[in-house]
Amino acid sequence: MDNSPSTTKKSYQKIAQQQERKRPILKNCIYAFFFGGLICTIGQGISTFYMYFFDFTEQTVGNPTTATLIFITMLLTGFGVYDHIAQFAGAGTAVPVTGFGNAVISAAIEHRSEGFVQGVGGNMFKLAGSVILFGVFSAFVVALIKTILLEWGVI
Amino acid sequence: MLRGKQTWEFENRPTIISTGITGGPFEAKGNLTATFDQLYNDLRLEQNSFEQAHQLLLESACQHALRKSNITKEAVQFLIAGDLINQITPTSFTARTYQIPYIGTFSACATSMESLALAANLINSNNANYVLTGSSSHNAAVEKQFRYPTEYGGQKPPTAQWTVTGAGVGLLANKGDGPKVTSATIGKVVDMGMTDPFNMGEAMAPAAIDTIATHLMDRGIDASYYDCIITGDLAEIGRSIALELAKQKNILLNTDTFLDCGLMLYKKDQQVFAGASGSGCSAVVTYGHLINQLNDKKLNKILVVATGALLSPLTVQQKQSIPCIAHAVSIENGGR
Secondary structure (H helix, E strand, O other): OOOOOOOOHHHHHHHHHHHOOOOOHHHHHHHHHHHHHHHHHHHHHHHHHHHHHOOOOOOOOHHHHHHHHHHHHHHHHHOOOHHHHHHHHOHHHHOOHHHHHHHHHHHHHHHHHHOHHHHHHHHOOOOOHHHHHHHHHHHHHHHHHHHHHHHHOOO | OEEOOOEEEOOOOOEEEEEEEEEOOOHHHOOOHHHOOEEOOOOOOOOOOHHHHHHHHHHHHHHHHHHHHOOOHHHOOEEEEEOOOHHHHHHHHHHHHHOOOEEEOOEOEOHHHHHHHHHHHHHHOOOOOEEEEEEEEOHHHHHHHHOOOOOOOOOOOOOOEEEOOEEEEEEEEOOOOOOEEEEEEOOOOEOOOOOOOOOHHHHHHHHHHHHHHHHHHHHOOOHHHOOEEEEOOOHHHHHHHHHHHHHHOOOOOOOOOEEEHHHHOOOOOOOOOOEEEOHHHHHHHHHHHHHHHHHOOOOOEEEEEEEEEOOOHHHHHOOOOOOEEEEEEEEEOOOO
């Protein structure tokens, strides 16, 4: 019986790769497309509702629509439904604002046991914090480029 | 007595005289429900936090083991146990409750067999008459530490595993009726450079085979000596890799008798991806289903090889590979 560590790392990686189970990328993409589309359709419905029944225009309806979607996400996350939907929907539920809402809300619920300040407050943006940071930073970079190009008269 | 390189043989036959098994709501829908002493309907076990629920799982498992044996906790010399939570607090807090002299252990998901090996050694060397040993894990408490918040909607890949909510405890004695712990092999840390924390089976399989190979060589026996060789939580991918590695090392493992605790605990329709994992996984299946099978003489000689991935969320983020370990303990009826 050979008991020396004869299997080198490289040959092991080959064996492991043969048994590897790939993510079903095509299926995930199709699910993401339809779930993401469904959420956007609901969002559009909410927008239309606000414009039809309340004093909103196409320019101003974005904020109340986002808030409503986040509110629905909060309920679905709190009742433990959202993560089950997300397992099927993948990027479909992660990319829209609902995914961002879920990241914040789930962290807030999770760390409630450590108190409001150090628990909820300190951990709420644990996952979503980097989205805010890099979102703001890339907006800054794009704005900077636009300003420079405007100064030079390129655009 | 040391046999070979890293195996202890226990000539005084430490006996597992009773066990205690507890589980959560997901386990209550599983495949081995009849083997649990207590199943909780609430994931939080009506506690204030998942961590406290984790502690209660172990506390009540200990209680069931003591109750079934009619041994008082004062008669127990040592508690040897561990879990996956930082600083193994659920286990240490249980030791606070029970006031039994305590040795805390950690080998990630291999903690159950590390603890059993040490407990058997203490009994075998007459350094204890009764030792309580076991391991536990809680899905939400462990996920919180190693992954994302429980309700976070992250899509898990098919290679991921499901952390067991449960505790398994065994009471070892120097005499009495029950299956005997006959030997134990303490594993080496094996690292094949795997880095995917969502594919633990792949990282742990080489450690399992290394320990199995060493165990068989140290004891001078064939894999066919055992009715079953049961790994801790390799799950589907790890198990198929382990079979492939065994073939390369000329260890004849029979696919029917090479089992995995991670594939036994849940039903097929429960979404656990590649299989179950967690330090409670091997403990619950070993002290529950497997000990029952030994007591019923359906199995007579088994080797339990618990596997553990010794990573932390920090080492994963710092792009370190995943070191793994496996500890093997043989449990037999009547001894060798």
